[in-house]
Amino acid sequence: xxxxxxxxxxxxxxxxxxxxxxxxxxxxxxxxxxxxxxxxxxxxxxxxxxxxxxxxxxxxxxxxxxxxxxxxxxxxxxxxxxxxxxxxxxxxxxxxxxxxxxxxxxxxxxxxxxxxxxxxxxxxxxxxxxxxxxxxxxxxxxxxxxxxxxxxxxxxxxxxxxxxxxxxxxxxxxxxxxxxxxxxxxxxxxxxxxxxxxxxxxxxxxxxxxxxxxxxxxxxxxxxxxxxxxxxxxxxxxxxxxxxxxxxxxxxxxxxxxxxxxxxxxxxxxxxxxxxxxxxxxxxxxxxx
Ligand code: AMP
Ligand code: MG
Numbered sequence: 305x306x307x308x309x310x311x312x313x314x315x316x317x318x319x320x321x322x323x324x325x326x327x328x329x330x331x332x333x334x335x336x337x338x339x340x341x342x343x344x345x346x347x348x349x350x351x352x353x354x355x356x357x358x359x360x361x362x363x364x365x366x367x368x369x370x371x372x373x374x375x376x377x378x379x380x381x382x383x384x385x386x387x388x389x390x391x392x393x394x395x396x397x398x399x400x401x402x403x404x405x406x407x408x409x410x411x412x413x414x415x416x417x418x419x420x421x422x423x424x425x426x427x428x429x430x431x432x433x434x435x436x437x438x439x440x441x442x443x444x445x446x447x448x449x450x451x452x453x454x455x456x457x458x459x460x461x462x463x464x465x466x467x468x469x470x471x472x473x474x475x476x477x478x479x480x481x482x483x484x485x486x487x488x489x490x491x492x493x494x495x496x497x498x499x500x501x502x503x504x505x506x507x508x509x510x511x512x513x514x515x516x517x518x519x520x521x522x523x524x525x526x527x528x529x530x531x532x533x534x535x536x537x538x539x540x541x542x543x544x545x546x547x548x549x550x551x552x553x554x555x556x557x558x559x560x561x562x563x564x565x566x567x568x569x570x571x572x573x574x575x576x577x578x579x580x581x582x583x584x585x586x587x588x589x590x591x592x593x
Contacts (some may be wrong), residue, residue: 305582311445312579313568317390319438320412321324323431324388329414331386332380335370335502339560340545342372344395345491346535348468349506349514351397362566369394372561374492375545377415378521388414390564401517401586404513406565406584415466421503421520424558425483428507428516429458431562434480445571452479458507463487468490471508478510491531495521495558518560525550 305313319529321331323498344350373391374438380387419427433454435540440447459482471484487493493504501508505521522528528549532539539546548554568580578584583593 305579305584308444309572309574309579310582312439312572313564315439315442315444316435316564316567316571318414319435320431321388321390323434324414327386327427329386329388329416330384332384332387332389334373334389335376336392337367338370338376338533339367340375340542341368341370343490343535343537343541344371344554345490345537347517348487349517350395351399353395353397355398356394368410370413371395373413374490374561375542377413377544377559378492378523378554378557379548381415381417381557381559382553385418386414386416388412397587401588403578404566404569405587406577406581406585407587409577409581410564411561412564413559415521415557417555417557419558421485421558423503424518424560425460425505428483428518428560428562429481429503432458432507432509435567439571445573449573450561450571453481454567458482460485465560473509475508475513476510478591481507481509481515483507491528491535492521492536494522495527495531497527503558507560507562509566512566512570514563515566516560516562518558520558521554521555521556523556533586 310353339357345352355371357366371392372393373389391411391413393411399405436450436453439445440450458480461484462485463486486502487504488502493502495502506514507516508514565577565580569577576579578586
């Protein structure tokens with residue numbers, strides 16, 4: 305990583321936290337170890353991956369490393385209304401280095417009890433535009449190159465019409481960031497059983513790929529357990545979370561998670577996400593420090 309990229313990363317972190325604080329979000333700090341974490345499955349963009357486990361013999365505990373903080377976000381937002389967290393995620397996926405996946409990265413993860421899908425997509429669009437403006441006015445990126453983001457709405461496509469191949473094609477063809485909605489995936493994203501539609505979304509940036517994922521969330525015990533089993537997951541991996549759901553402590557909410565290194569890769573025009581980390585964590589690459 306060079307100094308310009310770290311300045312861009314600093315601006316991204318400052319801009320995101322400042323913007324969400326001004327919108328009334330509360331700042332939560334991350335958890336790295338927990339009895340439960342995101343299964344990341346069945347998300348068509350992910351691999352079936354078991355979280356790393358740590359045996360804490362001193363306390364007689366067995367805890368998992370965070371895949372993502374989605375389940376904690378749901379628990380916290382039910383009490384606090386609007387929250388965000390900058391959280392390290394560790395995902396050990398057996399995929400070849402592709403310049404777009406790190407095995408440890410950071411999410412800017414936000415969630416709000418009073419928002420729906422449309423509101424979150426508007427917020428994501430506003431934030432990407434705001435970032436482009438901030439970086440271009442600060443002389444960190446070319447206004448000519450990134451100014452296009454400021455023109456026109458981000459197009460929205462339905463995953464049912466595209467499939468993975470269509471998404472890949474659009475990533476190469478589109479000139480602006482775009483949304484993909486209605487993606488069949490993890491149990492916590494809201495599925496409307498009447499219309500057969502998923503109330504979720506991914507945000508893509510042209511030439512690179514997905515930079516954010518989010519959705520409206522499930523909160524009903526029966527539906528959640530049914531979806532866990534349907535996804536081939538084990539109910540026992542989510543016991544404390546399911547207890548909260550059963551007690552009515554998980555409320556409807558919506559939110560999204562933005563990949564910090566991916567945003568930096570895009571705005572810095574990097575060829576490899578490794579360049580967006582001071583201490584890179586890239587599959588199959590030696591870790592120096
Ligand atoms: P997910 O909920 O799995 O979609 O993760 C949320 C966001 O984190 C994604 O949209 C990416 O921006 C980022 N992300 C996910 N996996 C990786 C990875 N392996 N390396 C870097 N960023 C990632
Ligand atoms: Mg995703």
